[in-house]
Amino acid sequence: MVERIEGEALHAAVADLDGWELRGDQLAIERTYKFADFVEAFGFMTRVAILAEKADHHPEWFNVYNRVEITLTTHDAGGVSERDVAMAKAIAAL
Numbered sequence: 001m002v003e004r005i006e007g008e009a010l011h012a013a014v015a016d017l018d019g020w021e022l023r024g025d026q027l028a029i030e031r032t033y034k035f036a037d038f039v040e041a042f043g044f045m046t047r048v049a050i051l052a053e054k055a056d057h058h059p060e061w062f063n064v065y066n067r068v069e070i071t072l073t074t075h076d077a078g079g080v081s082e083r084d085v086a087m088a089k090a091i092a093a094l
């Protein structure tokens with residue numbers, strides 16, 4: 001079972017993640033990535049998909065052309081957990 005991160009600890013964790021923001025309801029973190037074109041965006045999504053499968057932690061996302069909006073939340077925890085923080089860092093490190 002994964003613990004939800006809340007309150008001050010959650011704000012501190014998100015502040016540490018470059019470019020990620022807390023969703024209004026504080027139950028997820030979000031980031032929008034923009035690329036030169038669809039091929040670049042989809043290539044990025046493919047790399048994230050491989051990370052997600054390995055970690056067994058999957059993004060909610062939305063893509064139009066060169067824009068990829070990613071939402072990370074842990075369904076098992078009903079909010080943000082260390083798994084989301086780890087995934088955000090892994091995506092940043094691609």
Ligand SMILES: C[C@H](O)[C@H](O)[C@H]1CNC2=NC(N)=NC(=O)C2=N1
Nearest residue numbers: 056057058059073074075076077
């Ligand atoms: C059974 C499997 O381990 C779970 O359903 C995993 C899969 N991927 C997941 N992804 C996310 N984002 N949250 C989860 O709680 C989650 N749980």
